[in-house]
Amino acid sequence: MTQKKIFVRLALIAVIPFLAELPSGLAQESHVGKLTGHAGEGKQLYRRYCIGCHGPEGDSNGENAPWIDPKPRDFTAATFKCRSTPTGTLPTDDDLDHAITRGFVTTNMPSWNPLTPQQRVDLVAYVKTFSPRWKTDKAGAPINIPAETPVTIESILHGRELFQKLECWKCHGPSGHGDGPSAATLTDSKDNPIRPYNFSTGSRFKCGETNQDLYRIFMTGLDGTPMPSFADVIKPNDAWDLVHFLRTLQSLRTQEAGLWKKYAADHGAEIKPIGPDTGGGQ
């Protein structure tokens, strides 16, 4: 009898912590490949690795946050820059996992590649407990990226036309230095000043470094920043042309840059400058 009582008590003690934790959303899961992440496990990791910047409530008010620029992500807003999904939709678990694994160059967010894949997926699950949107909304459907078109000078020239026509230069500047006429006035959705990407630095992009990543950046937009989505206004093949042109703005030895350098040497006089009232790039 007494033994049974003790057993019941022990069982209760074992169960109570779970009962107490479940309502706070720790049942949240994430799925990346064959791995399933659990918010309960993620919470322990978050409190060890992430809390200093992102804060105990996930609202970007960690103790280091005042000294960090760009500011840490506020998970309570559920607005994310690097997504494979259309603007205004939630990112996929893969997107969040990639972000944690890759880190964000030129920011204080390091790559968390040293953690195990399971740990990162657990963190993804926990990050998804900070906003109620993860309970009510589904992640967006990743945008379709068709196979890359060949890199040709025609493609680059057409991309240059688009850069002029779609007025990318208004923020990114006529030569991609991030010094366009609107650049100095830009603020993010939290009213913090934000600079457009300067292609001439040759640094990686925050959301990856491949041509596919570059394609995805302007087609999905970087939510929470002034960078809009161009998915409704650029056709898939045209988008690859723009990607090829953007590569020529970087101080990198790419195939695109080589082609452009050769073209500029032969046709320098024909190239119209990008900017206001020039009537197109070519």
Added chain:
Amino acid sequence: MKRNLLVLQATMVLLAGAASAGSPGPPATATISGKVTYTGTPPKMKPIDMAKEPSCAKQHATPVMTENVTTGPDSSLQFVVVYISAGDTAGAAPTEVVRYDQKGCQYLPHVLPMQAGQVLQIFNDDQTSHNIHPLAKVNPEWNKSQPAGSAPIDTKYDKPEFIPVKCNIHPWMHGYFVVLSTAHYSVTGQDGSFSLKGLPPGKYTLTAWHEQYGTQTQDVTVGAGETKSANFTFKALPY
């Protein structure tokens, strides 16, 4: 006396219940109208320099003024949204499309009320690219480029929210989407007047919202076909 009142109230409740259950219901013909004014000193609106966008600058003979506190004659306050915040049964979203224009690098209208779930169509009438960026917090936040000559953007908001709208390319462009759960709303015009028509008789809470001076509420009871007046006065600060 008190008992009589109770009985009367009970009858009224019953009547109201019967009315809402019956298919024709009482005629929705009551009107609440009034005027929104301010006391104090509002800030002076400033002329906007559109020199960085010549295609827009040339559309305006005189510079466009900022619109965050737009006043009219007799201390009237423009762009105040007056709506029924309680007492109204939220109906289905109307099929009527709400139109929003980007013209001359301005948002027209500056404040656009709509019902949750109603289709919103956004046009770019300019010869320049705009990026339309509604800074929603309750609803999803999106940001889309809309170059000159592109098709209108069709969208809708499912949850009530006051959403500031901006164009990052043209930082002077500011506006508001006011997503409401009610179908009864009105924006004050230049003379500060508003009118909520087609109300069924009942007791309503009226809310007036101004982008800079916040909200005010008052209760108004209207009988069938009655016209009641309700005025709001905001305290204006010069900053």
